[in-house]
Amino acid sequence: MRYKAIIQYDGSQFLGYQIQATGRTVQDELQKALTKMHKGTPVKIHASGRTDTGVHAKGQVVHWDSELTIPLEGYQRGLETLTADDIAIVAVEQVADDFHARYDVAAKEYRYFVKTAAQRDPFTRHYALHYPFSLDESRMNEAARLLEGEHDFTSFCSARTERDSKVRTLYAITINRNVDGWEFSFKGSGFLYNMVRILVGALLSVGQQKLTPQELQAALEKKDRTALNCRTAPPQGLYLWEVSYKEKN
Amino acid sequence: MRYKAIIQYDGSQFLGYQIQATGRTVQDELQKALTKMHKGTPVKIHASGRTDTGVHAKGQVVHWDSELTIPLEGYQRGLETLTADDIAIVAVEQVADDFHARYDVAAKEYRYFVKTAAQRDPFTRHYALHYPFSLDESRMNEAARLLEGEHDFTSFCSARTERDSKVRTLYAITINRNVDGWEFSFKGSGFLYNMVRILVGALLSVGQQKLTPQELQAALEKKDRTALNCRTAPPQGLYLWEVSYKEKN
Structure with a gap:
């Protein structure tokens, strides 16, 4: 199943959205949380696009694939619990398998x-x-x-x-x-x-x-x-x- | 001469107002700036009271003594230039020699x-x-x-x-x-x-x-x-x- 989430973040303490060799990034923070929810199985997320160091998001959109069967609210709460408080998960929904956060x-x-x-x-x-x-x-x-x-x-x-x-x-x-x-x-x-x-x-x-x-x-x-x-x-x-x-x- | 200033600070990156053995404090930041303006002569400042780690100020009041003869606006600008941007100097005025930011x-x-x-x-x-x-x-x-x-x-x-x-x-x-x-x-x-x-x-x-x-x-x-x-x-x-x-x- 494919999931789409709307997320917010305060960019001031991130080295931008996209994962880097070193440094704290939004993507890394979210992927680590999802991986934890999937008992260690790596989960990759795709965003609508990158944001630079210090740039904020009020409505960034991401998607990922998962076989986990938990309620959408569980995703929302789980991700908020497992990420720092400079990220918020506004909404999670299930989408068509061909939805793409960036290409669409x-x-x-x-x-x-x-x-x-x-x-x-x-x-x-x-x-x-x-x-x-x-x-x-x-x-x-x-x-x-x-x-x-x-x-x-x-x-x-x-x-x-x-x-x-x-x-x-x-x-x-x-x-x-x-x-x-x-x-x-x-x-x-x-x-x-x-x-x-x-x-x-x-x-x-x-x-x-x-x-x-x-x-x-x-x-x-x-x-x-x-x-x-x-x-x-x-x-x-x-x-x-x-x-x-x-x-x- | 005695000077009084109204200052603001975002307390989130300070270990409180009052100077500590280690850690970033508002008092230390201000005293370092004043000392620089006095060519290395240490200047001590007195505040209306302490604030704890993470506590903010919209109208903290401090005083200090100085023999420096610069316009009040020079103090305001000099202190803002020499302190980080989580401190702002709202106003500086000259006050009576017996004014005390805490006791009064x-x-x-x-x-x-x-x-x-x-x-x-x-x-x-x-x-x-x-x-x-x-x-x-x-x-x-x-x-x-x-x-x-x-x-x-x-x-x-x-x-x-x-x-x-x-x-x-x-x-x-x-x-x-x-x-x-x-x-x-x-x-x-x-x-x-x-x-x-x-x-x-x-x-x-x-x-x-x-x-x-x-x-x-x-x-x-x-x-x-x-x-x-x-x-x-x-x-x-x-x-x-x-x-x-x-x-x-």
């Missing part, structure tokens, strides 16, 4: 939180970017409209990205001002390595008048990361928010 | 946050108690009314407390329900070792019908911690919220 992704949403108060806040240092500058909302929205749609996002991904095609579709970018600062949401068909953090870095530069929407457009067209003059926003403000899947009939 | 305290407020959602939350594990039980508000308020006022709080402090007099005045206990759970506030003349955490533990037991307000009253009168049948609430929900001082003329 229809869309993903990432959110990025920015706090603009002058004073640094010790309580949100791992959960939002402290960026004590005023940002021009209409310019950021103008830039967001240029980025939406289907584009080759070579200029908006790490030069280390190995994927062949860098064409992705950004369905929607929304920028909301809140009491503490700003909340950015990015919904798209898929995201390249560091893409959301570079998009945020670019929007912040536009908002701060360091980059014009026209320069952003020109950089997008050049298909070269070095053509885009902005920093990659740091990981702590970033959350994998929701993953949605194709309906199968 | 008129009142202190502590707050304690409880989250009652069934699902554990990885993002608040260091900042609130996860207590997924329903609580009876009117019973907790009944108990709070019994605790307010001047009492010998021997039953509500750690047996390790060394102070001679355990008489303190609780000016007000307020209990507010919010979207995530509960927020408790305790305002008093001063608090004994572990007193707020034991008060919270007692109120939670009353709210969960494990203890009656009458049993609480009886335990208060017995002046013996073992007479009070409740746990000490864990540190992560606790914040030293505000310290107020006597007006001097």
Whole structure:
């Protein structure tokens, strides 16, 4: 039987989602818990995608196969008991044998939180970017409209990205001002390595008048990361928010 | 000259406020920063009181003496630059030479946050108690009314407390329900070792019908911690919220 789970994690104490030779990772923590539940038989899990060191998840999706016959609630409780408290198991369900957490992704949403108060806040240092500058909302929205749609996002991904095609579709970018600062949401068909953090870095530069929407457009067209003059926003403000899947009939 | 500062800290990565033989403490972190600003001359700071491992502060107050003539803003920025980002310096002011952060305290407020959602939350594990039980508000308020006022709080402090007099005045206990759970506030003349955490533990037991307000009253009168049948609430929900001082003329 194949199982799907929605999980959350605070990424600040993990070396990212994906298992590494050394270091604490979400995948390793979950696989160890599942292996324990299977009396030592190794269980491999597959996620919708990786998240980097320090990046959080409110709705990461994983799947695994198991012959264990326990109620779904037992899975949820068992996994929470066997993992540290910076992981939470929101839901477990049984899915079709051909469901795949990564290959069947229809869309993903990432959110990025920015706090603009002058004073640094010790309580949100791992959960939002402290960026004590005023940002021009209409310019950021103008830039967001240029980025939406289907584009080759070579200029908006790490030069280390190995994927062949860098064409992705950004369905929607929304920028909301809140009491503490700003909340950015990015919904798209898929995201390249560091893409959301570079998009945020670019929007912040536009908002701060360091980059014009026209320069952003020109950089997008050049298909070269070095053509885009902005920093990659740091990981702590970033959350994998929701993953949605194709309906199968 | 004597300086007073209001500071905040996330207590989760500190072995409490007060300097220890080993381990990271808030006092040590601040004194090292001040000593650096004084070119190696040791500076000692005095706080309104200690906080334990894992306990946070939104408004801890400290004072120190210095011959350095720099603007107050320079102190604020210098200290923030020289301390880790789990400490923030909210304000620095010059005060009278006889001001004392501990001896001149008129009142202190502590707050304690409880989250009652069934699902554990990885993002608040260091900042609130996860207590997924329903609580009876009117019973907790009944108990709070019994605790307010001047009492010998021997039953509500750690047996390790060394102070001679355990008489303190609780000016007000307020209990507010919010979207995530509960927020408790305790305002008093001063608090004994572990007193707020034991008060919270007692109120939670009353709210969960494990203890009656009458049993609480009886335990208060017995002046013996073992007479009070409740746990000490864990540190992560606790914040030293505000310290107020006597007006001097």
